Amino acid sequence: KVSIEEKRWTLNDFEIRKPLGRGKFGHVYLAREKKSNHIVAIKVLFKSQLKQSQVEHQLRREVEIQSHLRHPNILRLYGYFYDQTRVYLILEYANKGELYKELQKCKYFSERRAATYIASLARALIYLHGKHVIHRDIKPENLLLGVQGEVKIADFGWSVHTFNRRRTMCGTLDYLPPEMVESVEHDASVDIWSLGVLCFEFLYGVPPFEAKEHSDTYRRIVEVDLKFPPKPTVSSSAKDLISQMLVKESSQRLPLIKLLEHPWIIQNADPSG
Numbered sequence: 064k065v066s067i068e069e070k071r072w073t074l075n076d077f078e079i080r081k082p083l084g085r086g087k088f089g090h091v092y093l094a095r096e097k098k099s100n101h102i103v104a105i106k107v108l109f110k111s112q113l114k115q116s117q118v119e120h121q122l123r124r125e126v127e128i129q130s131h132l133r134h135p136n137i138l139r140l141y142g143y144f145y146d147q148t149r150v151y152l153i154l155e156y157a158n159k160g161e162l163y164k165e166l167q168k169c170k171y172f173s174e175r176r177a178a179t180y181i182a183s184l185a186r187a188l189i190y191l192h193g194k195h196v197i198h199r200d201i202k203p204e205n206l207l208l209g210v211q212g213e214v215k216i217a218d219f220g221w222s223v224h225t226f227n228r229r230r231t232m233c234g235t236l237d238y239l240p241p242e243m244v245e246s247v248e249h250d251a252s253v254d255i256w257s258l259g260v261l262c263f264e265f266l267y268g269v270p271p272f273e274a275k276e277h278s279d280t281y282r283r284i285v286e287v288d289l290k291f292p293p294k295p296t297v298s299s300s301a302k303d304l305i306s307q308m309l310v311k312e313s314s315q316r317l318p319l320i321k322l323l324e325h326p327w328i329i330q331n332a333d334p335s336g
């Protein structure tokens with residue numbers, strides 16, 4: 064029995080069901096693999112666009128890396144195929160949808176829900192760092208929810224952003240750590256910073272350094288102008304964790320393995336993720 068990873072796929076192995084994310088992910092469709100009835104997401108990339116953005120090699124490299132990644136909190140890339148004009152990525156389908164929509168609906172998450180997501184993402188990042196993969200864009204827009212409501216890092220490849228430059232330009236700065244805003248070299252600790260920003264946004268419903276103008280956000284980030292709004296539902300233990308992650312000196316940020324032992328995570332995160 065050939066698994067979904069090895070087979071040489073063609074489009075007529077799949078029944079296209081409906082568009083997903085309304086063009087948010089480019090052209091992504093819900094599809095069913097006809098023989099196994101396996102539900103997947105198929106992302107369609109135009110070769111012309113890949114050529115014009117010079118990302119063909121980046122895509123090949125990324126597909127190579129991602130086809131070996133196996134983690135419950137990382138969206139699977141099962142494989143790819145292509146025809147004359149397009150490349151098709153066969154991706155895992157996360158059937159509880161987009162986390163940012165959930166956050167918009169609830170305004171903010173309970174400490175238990177936030178801690179469960181943060182712990183799962185920390186484990187996924189530890190796994191990725193172990194494979195020398197960093198800077199996963201872990202803002203809410205790039206997180207999906209699996210069948211048990213588990214969070215999945217779903218948007219790989221900064222190249223997806225360079226794909227439509229406009230989005231990179233007006234994309235939010237909110238998640239960038241000081242060293243990236245000041246564009247000095249960065250290492251895996253950028254992900255600790257972004258996870259701290261995410262934890263704040265899960266609990267307060269807004270990112271910590273939000274401001275009207277990009278220049279103000281920029282300044283608030285580099286000065287680490289971290290202020291916790293008065294909110295009784297957020298414990299001092301949560302604020303302690305966030306304060307240990309949003310540290311300007313990247314080497315001083317709380318290591319992800321230490322995050323998993325922090326009292327707020329121990330007391331609030333659901334161990335099953």
Ligand SMILES: COc1ccc(C(=O)Nc2ccccc2)cc1NC(=O)CCSCc1cnc2[nH]ccc2c1
Nearest residue numbers: 083088104118122138155156157160217218219220222
């Ligand atoms: C592992 O994931 C990815 C791997 C690679 C790429 C990619 O495009 N790489 C690239 C492109 C061009 C040049 C170089 C590299 C994108 C993704 N991921 C997404 O695009 C978001 C989920 S799309 C699927 C999906 C699933 N489950 C859902 N549930 C609701 C909506 C939804 C949407």
